Amino acid sequence: xxxxxxxxxxxxxxxxxxxxxxxxxxxxxxxxxxxxxxxxxxxxxxxxxxxxxxxxxxxxxxxxxxxxxxxxxxxxxxxxxxxxxxxxxxxxxxxxxxxxxxxxxxxxxxxxxxxxxxxxxxxxxxxxxxxxxxxxxxxxxxxxxxxxxxxxxxxxxxxxxxxxxxxxxxxxxxxxxxxxxxxxxxxxxxxxxxxxxxxx
Numbered sequence: 001x002x003x004x005x006x007x008x009x010x011x012x013x014x015x016x017x018x019x020x021x022x023x024x025x026x027x028x029x030x031x032x033x034x035x036x037x038x039x040x041x042x043x044x045x046x047x048x049x050x051x052x053x054x055x056x057x058x059x060x061x062x063x064x065x066x067x068x069x070x071x072x073x074x075x076x077x078x079x080x081x082x083x084x085x086x087x088x089x090x091x092x093x094x095x096x097x098x099x100x101x102x103x104x105x106x107x108x109x110x111x112x113x114x115x116x117x118x119x120x121x122x123x124x125x126x127x128x129x130x131x132x133x134x135x136x137x138x139x140x141x142x143x144x145x146x147x148x149x150x151x152x153x154x155x156x157x158x159x160x161x162x163x164x165x166x167x168x169x170x171x172x173x174x175x176x177x178x179x180x181x182x183x184x185x186x187x188x189x190x191x192x193x194x195x196x197x198x199x200x
């Protein structure tokens with residue numbers, strides 16, 4: 001039998017089921033310097049753990065694990081954009097070229113090391129301003145070329161990259177470029193070489 005008092009209630013009301021929080025008074029999360037905290041920080045009901053806030057140079061979605069080895073045989077191998085760089089990486093170039101662009105990379109540590117093995121090949125590192133690169137190793141009928149710009153901010157470098165290079169008829173190149181800056185073309189490099197200005 002229908003309760004007569006039910007006719008005085010809204011038709012969409014659910015009997016014996018009250019909202020735990022009045023409408024418009026739901027607890028809001030707390031945004032702090034270390035991330036987003038759950039509503040219990042304001043006295044509300046717990047809804048979850050701390051959600052880390054992405055820091056500079058990080059992305060919200062997970063990145064794949066760092067590659068341990070980069071290989072170029074009669075071709076090229078290029079890594080640029082957002083990718084993870086581990087503490088130690090090996091690059092192998094045989095009649096090819098390996099390009100490692102660290103301008104937007106995520107470094108797991110402030111100091112990372114690369115070990116290069118080349119035979120009739122090249123390995124090129126591109127770093128942003130503020131990086132300090134040390135090149136070591138041995139090259140038979142080969143060598144290294146660094147086109148580094150001075151650190152714009154006095155003091156220790158933001159990141160340190162150590163390259164251990166070994167090769168035969170090879171070359172290891174290191175150059176500094178701003179994020180988004182394009183490498184000079186052939187004619188621009190020739191002009192700089194003739195004028196003796198800038199890096200070629």
